[in-house]
Amino acid sequence: MIERLLPAYVSCAATREESLPGETLFPEEEELVARSVPKRRNDFTTARACARRAMRPLGLEPVAVLHGRRGMPLWPDGIVGSLTHCDGYRAAALARAADVLSLGIDAEPHAPLPEGVGELVVRPSERARFTAAAGIHWDRLVFSAKESVFKTWYPLTLTELDFDEADLTFHREGEERPGDGAAGGTFTARLLRTDPAVPPVLDGTWRVEDGIVATAVLLRPDWQEAGGAQEG
Template structure:
């Protein structure tokens, strides 16, 4: 892909990893089932993650930097780290990094021929990217591994999901409510990228399969997409959920 501005991308990924801020985060409900971010997707998807509070907008393309003119400090960190992850993931796919702009709902607008998803929370950010010829859509979400407020759980869950959270809490998973919330966020990202339609929390029913750290989503509204499959990983301070919709 062509560049509208001059930037050097040679060995870009290596130079940033040398800072020590790109170490893979181990994810797993127990030590016997450890995963990393890349394990949540197929080989067709490139991923990158970062924990770095020192990044600034000097890492952005000029087109991206314009978006941050009036942004808060938190918004700047989210945007810069998310785009940096996206740029490195593009390089992993063998593509020259290019600007990732925003759409009408602040969603990422990917360069032609690519699909992707960006997430950020606290001091963590990550991106997943794939060729549109291989993957129809991606959904990636990160959340702090902490309790979900009861009021929020009641709002986002149906009866079956609510009961699952109550029965699982503190046993197999410390904070299943937050896992449910994250899975629904990843679902919305993957869904909206294809349909461009709104999907409410209760329009998606999530069933978890803890033995292999996967989940299934049933869409409860008229759509060409009725079922989605996802994976998840849990670190000490982080929950990650991922959905990949392959090209049929």
């Protein structure tokens, strides 16, 4: 799904398998999950297996993917990327820094958020814009889209962005398959906190299919030259 949300110059790899046989961690990665519970270790390993698969089309040799502050993945020089994992889906998206300044991807189970969480994630202005379309759990879609926004924001600012500091508007478009809940489109995120490293509005894409909601945000290096516009 992720590859459908990003341009062709972004290398994506994804799996719906819980684990990928034969995939192992680098010693430096092993240290990061040495005391982790099995699920955390499995998610970590499978996401990094996807990352190494995404490295190949970019001409990169497989390398360890460690993390910095707030769990931010650390990529080879000249590469930007993002990881995501949830029950039933793991993915990585990588691109050359000459093509992409920052990007964020996220995948979530397509189900309602736990009770009480939606009030923390969804702004009243966003809820008022939800459509009556059946089959879309909008609160979960908002959560995923904001995760993609934050993953794009954080590497450029090294500051956290709260859920209520982005106001999202969604648009449905393109192919839909009646009866199975598949849908997709775009979204815009108006940032309520300003930073010179990031435009005030970020554009993203989303898709719901086969029980998974996936979102992506991409910021081009030339966004300032384009007057704040960017390709998503």
